[in-house]
Amino acid sequence: MLPIAVFKVSDKSMEPSLKENDYLIILRTRKFRVGDTIVLVHPYKDFKIVKRVSGVSKKECFVTGDNKNVSEDSRSFGAVSLDNVIGRILFKVG
Amino acid sequence: MKGFLYRAFGTLDRIAKFEKVYAHCDYPCGIYDPHTAQMAAHTVIRMIDLINETKASGTSDPEHQHNLIRATMIKEQHAEICKNEIRILWGDYFKKEHLEAYPNLNELVFNTMKLASKAKQSADVKAAEELLATVEQIAEIFWKTKGVETKRVTAFYPTKREIVYPKV
Numbered sequence: 727m728l729p730i731a732v733f734k735v736s737d738k739s740m741e742p743s744l745k746e747n748d749y750l751i752i753l754r755t756r757k758f759r760v761g762d763t764i765v766l767v768h769p770y771k772d773f774k775i776v777k778r779v780s781g782v783s784k785k786e787c788f789v790t791g792d793n794k795n796v797s798e799d800s801r802s803f804g805a806v807s808l809d810n811v812i813g814r815i816l817f818k819v820g
Numbered sequence: 821m822k823g824f825l826y827r828a829f830g831t832l833d834r835i836a837k838f839e840k841v842y843a844h845c846d847y848p849c850g851i852y853d854p855h856t857a858q859m860a861a862h863t864v865i866r867m868i869d870l871i872n873e874t875k876a877s878g879t880s881d882p883e884h885q886h887n888l889i890r891a892t893m894i895k896e897q898h899a900e901i902c903k904n905e906i907r908i909l910w911g912d913y914f915k916k917e918h919l920e921a922y923p924n925l926n927e928l929v930f931n932t933m934k935l936a937s938k939a940k941q942s943a944d945v946k947a948a949e950e951l952l953a954t955v956e957q958i959a960e961i962f963w964k965t966k967g968v969e970t971k972r973v974t975a976f977y978p979t980k981r982e983i984v985y986p987k988v
Contacts, residue, residue, distance in 0.1 A: 731839075732833075732838045733838055733839050733841040734838045734840050734841070735840075736840040736841065736842050736843075737843055740843030744843055749829040750841065765841050773840075773842055774839065774840075774841045774842065775841065776841045776843045777843075791843065792843075819825050819829050820822075820826060
């Protein structure tokens with residue numbers, strides 16, 4: 727599997743930091759820091775999400791959306807296992 | 821105008837079909853319907869009719885005053901519901917290609933916001949009727965984007981104005 731992957735943002739709710747149809751170039755890794763933006767598998771739904779890391783431990787991370795008024799994130803689904811993490815965003819093309 | 825890199829990724833995307841990732845607050849459920857906005861616009865008209873009927877009665881006893889206040893409050897609430905429902909369609913459902921296909925869509929949404937505010941500010945039934953007419957046009961565009969034909973029928977509400985239904 728390639729260490730780099732590309733995803734396309736499919737909606738608007740991370741605007742203005744991530745806009746719909748932006749391309750995200752990510753490094754497949756489970757090493758990241760608080761403040762990084764990561765792509766991960768939703769903990770109980772069958773799709774991938776992009777969120778910002780608010781906290782991280784050895785096994786789990788706590789993620790939140792940039793628009794905290796409406797974001798569904800670790801405040802509702804709890805900390806997420808690092809096994810769910812696909813990678814960290816290196817840069818976006820938009 | 822997007823830069824060269826973006827266009828290059830766009831070309832790659834058409835070939836490789838990059839996987840989508842959702843930033844969304846909730847899963848994009850796809851459950852959208854312009855019906856609620858239309859019902860809200862009908863309610864605004866109905867409340868204005870009731871306000872004007874109460875005013876025309878010429879009475880000022882507490883019972884009438886009470887009904888007048890309630891009707892005004894409901895008018896305000898439903899004008900806001902109408903605005904919110906259209907905002908949801910515009911912000912979450914309609915996409916760039918819809919705006920390209922229906923270039924008057926932005927103007928219709930803009931007009932909805934203004935007309936709903938006007939309906940709040942007065943008891944002018946014409947403003948409320950214009951609001952309904954604008955929302956109906958948005959409803960028709962909504963269903964067209966789904967490839968669904970629509971029909972305009974007289975609603976089974978006391979307003980006796982039209983409402984747009986999908987032909988299903």
